[in-house]
Amino acid sequence: MSEVEQTNAEQAKKMPVNLLVLGVGVALLLGLLGLGVSTVYGVYQVSENPVVVSLARAFKIRVAEVNDTPILYSEYIRDTNSLRLFYAKKSTEVPYDKNQQSDQVLSRLIANILIQQTAQELNVTVTDADREMAKKDILARFENDETKLAADLNDNLGVTLPEFFDRILEPTILEKKVAEQFATSTDPQNSGFAEEQVRARHILFTVNAPADDAKAKADATRVLKELQKGADFAELAKKYGTDGTKDQGGDLGWFGRGDMVKEFEDAAYALNKGELVKAPVKTQFGYHLIKTEDKRSTKNFSAYMNEKLKTAKIKVFGKIHNPFANLQGGATVTAQ
Template identity: 30%
Template sequence: MLDVIRGHAQSWGVKVAFGLIIVVFVFWGVGSMQEGPTSVVATVNKKPIVIRDFIREYERQVESLRTRFPGVTADELKKLGLKRQVLQQMVAETLMQQEAERLGITVTPYELRAAIDQIPAFRDASGKFDPETYKKVLKAQQTVPGRFEEGVRKDMLGRKMRALVTAGAVVTDAEARDMFTYAQEKRSIDYVLFPLDEYAAAASIEDAALQAWYDSNKARFTEPQKVRLDFVRISAESLAAGIDIPETAIAAFYAENAASYFMQPERVRARHILVRVPEGADEATVRKAEERIADAAAQIKAGKDFAAVAAKVSEDGSARNGGELGWFGRGEMVKPFEDAAFGLKPGEVSAPVRSQFGFHLIKSEGHEAQRQKALDEVRNEIRKRLAEEKAIEKVHDSLDNALELVSAGKSVDEIAAQLKLERQTSEPLTRESASATLGLKPADVTLAFSAPAGTVIDTPLEAEGGYIIARVAEVAPERIPGFDEVRDKVVVAVREDEGARLALKAADEALAGVRDGQLPGALASRVKTSPLFGRDGNIPGLGVDPALAAAAFSAEKGVWSDKAHATPQGVVVLRVHEVVRPTDAQWQAVASTVKETILAAKREEMFRAFLTTLHAKGKVEVKDASVLE
């Protein structure tokens, strides 16, 4: 309901009549739910956050998430760390309320009444606040007036504090223009690449040099400690396999949720060919791109396979798959592309389409209208969901049973058989892969890697989505392989090092030979000019290289840099070919939006700094961490 407040309570004009609403407030009072706490989750400067309030806020957040994402599961909520996020939010609110009290900032009953009076949901047919409507709406939201009013008051107090803290944020026209120019400036470079692979291939390597390099760098080949685990996973997912869901329950869930969960929107399947055109490109660059896309269209019209042309011509990652983009719905692609793709019949190829990325040719591979998925299509999905929801209640009981069996000296095989779960064996795991593969937390990784081989770990290991009961089946200690084992890798590494050295030497010699702003004649024919690029470091022809882009944006136009730059492809010498800054017209078109965006960012930064200061000065203690698990 607070979202309704944010959407409608924008005016604080004086209201003429508050008679009815005043009756409601007198009857219930603001914050009238003064029940005694049963348990404390945390304290903030000794003020408790009680479990009742924490659970209530957590449930509200879950409901909000499920409204936006109907298919979200309990496991997904756990992965989001929603409980900890809710506690952090409640801590921040408490700190802010305490600071507001210290400063004497309050929300008066009159302000609170005015805010609630602005909410259309509480009005009758004549547009006046109606107490009965008020009670009915809150009852439908599973809340009561006192609780709701306290939430509104907290929300208003938070906005008052935010306004006070950020009141000093100012953005001048000059500042905004400078930031816009900085962000939107584009450059192109003239460059010569001294390819690493060519110089590496030409490098002469002696066996003595290989052995010496290995002796100096053997730590680079260290193989970390590895363990192999036999384990039983205890989670909603693993327990769900043993839970029978009757067909009637599946059919009932489908009937109740088909329209919200199982509606497949209109979608198309397409391939495309992209010829990139940087934003702000000059006419010559645009014409060149138009010629390339027109040539690709002519090849396809002449009978060449679209996928083959895409693999050769397209300038994005889909080229390796023949331009395949798979299925997508409306809103997933930029508007010009979407309009063209959804306007094609299966098998048709579009005319060239211009988007912010460049020119596209699009081929439709399929088109499906919006439809509701049939029960047969989603039966297994529903069965799994319902089974996991039931299994959540069994996780801790199953874990307790497993731990009793561990205490009784039972093996992992026996535990798996007793609980009717699968006994699994991992591949040899490093600390990193144990976390990535099994989802183990750092403390549990340490526990698993400190146990001797053959040990059944008597503590359950928290893993993604649940727990595992594990036996350390095998331990391989950290080791450094001998030279003969890694000789091939040493050869590659030494060649790369020597190739980089030779490439850098050649580049330095080229720069030393610059006369009157020109490279030595032998290199002049190797100069290439890049398309325009931005500060993000994506340089067409050279890949993503932020360091090289930074060098280009700090260099003087028309002058060869006096320093060569190492890149993954080799060594580059460069000069700035062109600098394109946004025009006055471009600035005027977005000036107000840019200023608002920068101002909002400043305010957010100021408010975060304020909260950080409150945290630093305050004392926050978590009293019951188990609630957050």
């Protein structure tokens, strides 16, 4: 066999292999395109099939956009599963329907994006020192035992420790820092968000049934007389309080208009700094003794972010409810 014939023969032997490789490449490409179409259809139908979710993650398929920043479908399903697990563990909670679950998850994801975008505008970042301080605060609640914290997170949210720090703690730290930066901002454009805030303590005498009303009011009136004689408010709150603030001496921290029920809010705002109510205040929860500790002028961060939300370009894809449709005057829902 001549050298040319030998070369041609070798090429002939190689040719089917090259065609086979090409065929596999085409088949793989067509397969991926087919998977992509199936995945997009699954996402549009809000499928929670693990295969659909995994492929949606690989293809980076979006469930929503906030000012062109994507929220991935895989993130949405991941957080939905965490929320369901959390409420499943809280057997006393009223279960949410599907739209309420979706709204809670998607609104938080959208808010996180808006906070990130606002942080960039205000030049706010989360430092390693911020992260370490927050981690220490969390761990302190679990006797500084990471194993206990990890077990609790896995049991109640289905997340690992690194996932918790990245997905939940980091956005919380950033939101707090953005709110603090906004409160001290001297930008005249933010002057319209100024508000007066109150810091107050309270002692709640709970009324669970109409039959409890008279006793709760009598108990509140008796304790009020002790306070009027100079008793320490925080100590009596720890002794008589019936809500979660009792361990903090009834301290409610700072709050603005709209943060509390109207009867409570009106009473707290009507008091001067250091002043105590002259009679128990009745709300839907029972009778409150209120002491206004301090007042300040600040900026309403919630109102500021609500304005951001109203003007944001939000798109929700597929058959997923837009939690901010009414606020924005109509949902933008698109099939991918």
